[in-house]
Amino acid sequence: MLESLLTAVDLTAREFSILTVIVILAGIVRGFSGFALSAIVMASAVIILPPVQLIPICWWLEMSASILMARGGWAEADRGVVWGLVIGSTIGVPFGLMLTTAVSPDTSKLLALVLIIALAITQLAKIRLPFLATKLGLYGSGFTAGVATGIASVGGMVIAIYVLSQNASANKMRAALVLFLFISSLTSMITLLYFGVMNSTAVARGLALAIPTTIGVMLGQRLFNPTFAPYYKPVCLTLLCILAMASMTRTVMA
Numbered sequence: 001m002l003e004s005l006l007t008a009v010d011l012t013a014r015e016f017s018i019l020t021v022i023v024i025l026a027g028i029v030r031g032f033s034g035f036a037l038s039a040i041v042m043a044s045a046v047i048i049l050p051p052v053q054l055i056p057i058c059w060w061l062e063m064s065a066s067i068l069m070a071r072g073g074w075a076e077a078d079r080g081v082v083w084g085l086v087i088g089s090t091i092g093v094p095f096g097l098m099l100t101t102a103v104s105p106d107t108s109k110l111l112a113l114v115l116i117i118a119l120a121i122t123q124l125a126k127i128r129l130p131f132l133a134t135k136l137g138l139y140g141s142g143f144t145a146g147v148a149t150g151i152a153s154v155g156g157m158v159i160a161i162y163v164l165s166q167n168a169s170a171n172k173m174r175a176a177l178v179l180f181l182f183i184s185s186l187t188s189m190i191t192l193l194y195f196g197v198m199n200s201t202a203v204a205r206g207l208a209l210a211i212p213t214t215i216g217v218m219l220g221q222r223l224f225n226p227t228f229a230p231y232y233k234p235v236c237l238t239l240l241c242i243l244a245m246a247s248m249t250r251t252v253m254a
Helices: 002-009 013-033 037-045 052-078 077-101 105-126 135-152 155-165 170-192 200-222 226-253
Strands: none
Touching: 002 013, 002 077, 002 200, 013 037, 013 052, 013 200, 013 226, 037 052, 037 105, 037 135, 037 155, 052 077, 052 135, 052 155, 052 170, 052 200, 077 105, 077 155, 077 200, 077 226, 105 135, 105 155, 105 226, 135 155, 135 170, 155 170
């Protein structure tokens, strides 16, 4: 049975084991923070698979996590804002995928890792961009998130920067991220299929890793403690920077 699974996902036992551990940890982070699942997977697993192969896997992982968390997001999030972001993202994803598929695997790895580090540092620095509070800022943020999704499946981190500029409460920010990731995942599937990156191998990998991801998300939700909420985000972002920098160093030195 294990051999059949490894054949379907086209991975060695060691590679699959490492990916399983990565997605469980990423799921735990997503469960208590509401974001960073794909970013952590991308920052860690890029040493095993190139971004163009990780992006469709992350689609399945994000969808699995979003199904568990979307109910609360729909109740608390500003749906008008979320739909504006989704429209912009839907337009932006093809541009990101075009860039990812046009460059070499090593270049796409570095591009994805640099993007992750830049977004993490921007959030750690709590940089607020007032112009994002406009209609243009709304759709522009969605478009940028779409491009980021096409490059490294980290559109949620761009949306986090947008929400930060709105002075929204922590609950609303978390809800908007969860709902955006759920709806945008539905629309991005069409683009992934069009570019041919969502193939049978990607589906097999995504479904196989969705189970441990779901377990991680459920653990993360149980671990969530409102008392420590202010510390979750900076700790996650710092961890993300460390992982991305380590992967970048390994990629450059390889």
